[in-house]
Amino acid sequence: MPDTPHWIRWTFPASVLLVACVALAGCSGGDFGRTRQDFINDDMHRWIGGEATSSVGLRPSQFQLTDNERQLRDLAYPLIEPPHSRPAWRSVFGDYQPLPAPWRQAPAFDRTAYGRALIDEPHRSHSSRYANLIDDVRDDVTRFEPFFASAIKVLGLDRKRNASLAHVSELSPRERDDAIARMQENTLIVQWVQQCLERRVSSYRWALERLVIQAPDGMAADADRLIGELAAQTANPPVAAAPVIGRALTTRG
Template structure:
């Protein structure tokens, strides 16, 4: 019987220079994405005042003037800490979060259409997951992140609002105070107050979204993890209902006043 010979497949190797070129092209393409690598904001987006737009958006959205004063260190920190709380929570496809997303957000007084408390939960449920446990874990992580961010933001808000009270009290005693200086001072105080109210509203909306999402998870895929998620949501809700800051309401929903 004649010997049967099977053809041996020939593996074509990509020359080293070509493979290196491909890797370079892939690296360049990923580097060109707006969010940088592994969820970090790209370096060319980073600067000391990268969140200064928050104040201008808050005041302009309600028809108030924008202050021309430079930000103080405390005011800059307030805006930096506000951004993660006004950015929508992270129920989104994992491949998008890898590249990180950064973008200006409309204030609550400009948003249209109206807030949809179901959007977070629908994205969470509709996005494919390996198991229902990963959905619960995502809710738990998002709520825990908000709890972690709560104290630093409101600690900065306390300092800023307290200094604004002192600024306001000093205005009648400033010699030769120009109309422009007064306008900028008042505008900055309104701006700071609106930022605190903006975060407050976002926290209340997030809590509503988390509750809606958890309720749907419970009926779709009951799990003991629901108790942990519910406990964290209640903790965030309790903190949000009693913020440790007194901000003079400018417009819309006022921040709770505490002594």
């Protein structure tokens, strides 16, 4: 087999590769609003619990996160982040930012926002819009089971924690308050994800309906099937977190 002509070989001088590596490193360090390196750590999603509790007038726990609680928050973030909320190029480097809990979000939830963004964004063809919708729904279906498996584990351990409070010797008021606050945090996180999933199903259905009337395509059937699967999962979660005592938790919008 003859050698590849030198004029079509991909060759990069070492200096070019070095400059590219430096540029990429700089991008991940916080330029242009991207994720700062000092924000990326094992507890980068810890804020979710504090946001959830403070949004309903409760204080966050000062206990360190357990491995299971950390995993719960890590798995929750992709489900509470609005779907299709950033351009694809940003997701390569990250565009991380804290989000408000649903109990104090303003303005009220707009089920049309996702669909309008999907339809208004430039696309090469209408089929790419269907493909984006299908990918977003499939991602949520894929994330559903891992999150709720984690929730089952965390809430189960919290029941044991709650039962043990009456038997811990010399339990200080601060320890008791932090234990209760952590259980409230975990419960609220599960409820937060549940509300977001319900809203996502509503948004996906609105978007599909508009795609069907604007650009009918056989891909609509696949999208509808996936949305139905996500809706069925959301309506029958494997674990339901009881409302936090002393506070009515309702969804606005």
